Structures are given as C-alpha cells and as structure tokens.
Amino acid sequence: MLRGMATVNYYADDLEAAKDWYAELLGVAPYFSVPGGYYEFRIGDYQAELGIINRKFAPTSPDRPGGQMVNWHVDDVAATLEKLLTMGAQVYEPITERGNGTGFVTASVVDPFGNVLAIMSNPHYLEILAGRPE
Structure with a gap:
C-alpha cells in the first residue's frame, strides 16, 4: 500500500x-x-x-516534459507561481480551480532543467497537518 x-x-x-x-x-x-x-x-x-x-x-530522456506529476502543497498558489516564473520557470498548466469552490487549486511549471513542478492548495493536506501531534 x-x-x-x-x-x-x-x-x-x-x-x-x-x-x-x-x-x-x-x-x-x-x-x-x-x-x-x-x-x-x-x-x-x-x-x-x-x-x-x-x-x-x-532511465530515459524525453524530448519534452511529462509523465507523473507530484503536486506540492503551497499556501498561496498565485504567489508561488509568480516566484517560479521570476526564477525562469515556464507555465505548463495555469492556475486551475478544481472541485467547484472546494479549495483545491493547482498550477504547474517546467523548471529551467525540463522537469514539471506542480503546486497545489490542498485542504486535505492542511486537515492532516492540523491533526498531527506537536
């Protein structure tokens, strides 16, 4: 599992x-x-x-970005996307709301080295984080 x-x-x-x-x-x-x-x-x-x-x-060298995407939780998708763009990344997927107002928002870039870097605001992540012992 x-x-x-x-x-x-x-x-x-x-x-x-x-x-x-x-x-x-x-x-x-x-x-x-x-x-x-x-x-x-x-x-x-x-x-x-x-x-x-x-x-x-x-293991392989594709000509273009693609494959699996890991979404990294961030607190502010727009601000993080802007920082990535100012650092030379290129938009792969623009800011996209998922789930009709449920708080899930994604975006992704291609870093200067050809990798897809995906970011996300994820309410479930925050729920799990809030529930962990300190």
Whole structure:
C-alpha cells in the first residue's frame, strides 16, 4: 500500500545550476550529495526528500516534459507561481480551480532543467497537518 510520498527526483543536465536554483527556491541547501551525480533536499512539513539527479543517470530522456506529476502543497498558489516564473520557470498548466469552490487549486511549471513542478492548495493536506501531534 502507498503510505506517502518519500522522494521525488528531478533530472538536470547542469546539476550545479539545478542545485543552486532549487536551493534559492526552497531557501535551504541540500543536506546530502554525491559528487557529480545527486543532491538531496529535505523540505516541507514532513521533511520530504527532493532529489536532483544528473540527467546522464536518467532511465530515459524525453524530448519534452511529462509523465507523473507530484503536486506540492503551497499556501498561496498565485504567489508561488509568480516566484517560479521570476526564477525562469515556464507555465505548463495555469492556475486551475478544481472541485467547484472546494479549495483545491493547482498550477504547474517546467523548471529551467525540463522537469514539471506542480503546486497545489490542498485542504486535505492542511486537515492532516492540523491533526498531527506537536
């Protein structure tokens, strides 16, 4: 059974530039690295792992972004999307309300390294977060 997101991996031709870009976006430095191959960040309320991998280790190299999308919860979709765009990302999917006023809002970008980065305002995430012991 799936129990929760453990690690999300993105690929980049320029590993150092990707590391720097994500460090600026996230406001933290990677906590783990493999020289020339991998950087890993711990982020968010549950310290999820975000890995940046040298594209030469990718199982396939598609010509365009696509595949599975992991939606990262954010508190303000519009503000986060704007920050991503000012950092050089391109809109993949514009801000879209889901569920007719239920509070689910998504958007996604393609980062400067060809990965889809999806963001979301998710009321269920906030309910779970509010219910966890401190």
